[in-house]
Amino acid sequence: MxxxxxxxxxxxxxxxxxxxxxxxxxxxxxxxxxxxxxxxxxxxxxxxxxxxxxxxxxxxxxxxxxCKDEAFYVGADYRKSLGQEADAAAFLQKHESMQLERLEVLDPSLLRNKKIADIGCAAGSYLNYAKGFAREIIAIEPGTAYHASLQDRGFKTYGFTSDALEEHKGTVDWAINFETIEHIDNPRTFLTEIVDLLRPEGRIAISTPNRDDAMLELAGESYRQFFYRVHHRWYFDKNSLTECARLCGLELESYRFIQRYSISNAMVWIRDGRPGGNVNIPCVDHPILDAAWRRHFESNETSDWLYAIFKRAGS
Ligand SMILES: [Zn+2]
Missing domain, CATH: 2.20.25 (N-terminal domain of TfIIb)
Structure with a gap:
């Protein structure tokens, strides 16, 4: 062994x-x-x-x-297990701030007048911004509690990509897939179905936790017990995500490493062995220090988050 x-x-x-x-x-x-x-x-x-x-x-x-099976994500069990509300309004309020990161990484001008599909969109936090510039939006989300709200906002809503293929195969310019692939039973089937949605020149944007997160080394056992979780069946770094995409007919076009959590958050993990959220530790709470901390891990590819954009191979 x-x-x-x-x-x-x-x-x-x-x-x-x-x-x-x-x-x-x-x-x-x-x-x-x-x-x-x-x-x-x-x-x-x-x-x-x-x-x-x-x-x-x-x-x-x-x-x-x-692991959790797909049925777990269809009902309210997933959000309940995270101590979250399953209704759309509560979700949108809680996840509003995360959209700034997504808008910064994926330039909204790329999506102007495009047809986009957000796979694993939850209550559609990102789509609320995307609808200001996209031509048409498809919302794909297994959690049925969000469907009525997504439809009310004008998004064509489906439970799974396979449900959307009949109407939208080969027509999507951008497929967005934030923080979803790590939950999926079979990432290869999942990505292959998304590729089928795309036009020949279409793109897929994926984000997922980076399994090369330096905190796994720095904060030790307590962080490892937190980072690895029953909700995430898969753990990728840039190379393994690229290989999975290659097997689905895709090639890497660009990528970004993002350090989402601050130096204060890391210090709480190292000192107390627990998550500190957005806590500020006064002796390390300085914007220059925090910016250097984040930049260091992003440039080393050991940040806590990974974004990648893929295109069809040879396109
Ligand atoms: Zn394998």
Whole structure:
């Protein structure tokens, strides 16, 4: 058995439960973490879980018996497990500030007069901004609690990409896929269906947590138990996400690493072993220090967030 430093020998591994990789078909798995992982809010943990890396496509995956299936995301269970409201208004209020990051990374002028599809759009926080410049918007979201609100705002709404293909195959200019691919049963099927939505010159923008997040090293076991979670079946870095996309007929066009959390947040993790949210620690709370902190991890590709834009191979 191959394993790395994040394997806790106090817990049984589940490596024997890993089958063929959903992305590439390989069964060459190596353990990258073994131990409790987050099951909802901070403090709620599984007894023991295993994260293993595919030796071929290099994606990391959570042991299947700890994962949530698609039905979990259709009802209210997902939001409830995060201590969040499942209704659209509450979601929009909570996620408003995150849209500034998305608008900064993905220049809205690229979407002007385009047909866009947001896959995994939740209550449509980003789409509220996109509707100001897009020509047509498709909202794809398994959580049915958001559908009436999405339709009321004029978005053509579907539960899954496969539901949208009959009407929209080959017509979408931009597919947006923020913080979704890490939840999906089969990322290869998921991306292939999105590619089918695209026009030949279409683009896909994807964001996902960066599994090379430096805090996994800096903050140790408590952060690893928080970063790995039952809601995320998959954990990507730039290369493994690019390989998954390549297998779906895509090539990387551009990427950005974003450090979402501040130096104060990191200090709370290192000092107290818990999330500090947007807390400010006075002795490190300075905009120049925080900017340098963020820039360092973004340039090292060890920030907490990863964005990538893909186009069809050869287009
Ligand atoms: Zn694989």
């Amino acid at each position: 191959k394993q790395n430093d994040f394997v806790n020998s106090h817990f049984d591994t589940k490596l024997e439960t890993f089958g063929a990789c959903e992305i590439c078909g390989s069964d060459d798995w190596t353990i990258v973490y073994n131990g409790p992982v987050r099951d909802g809010e901070f403090g709620s943990l599984t007894e023991s879980s295993t994260i293993a890396r595919c030796g071929n496509c290099t994606a990391d995956r959570l042991s299947e018996d700890d």
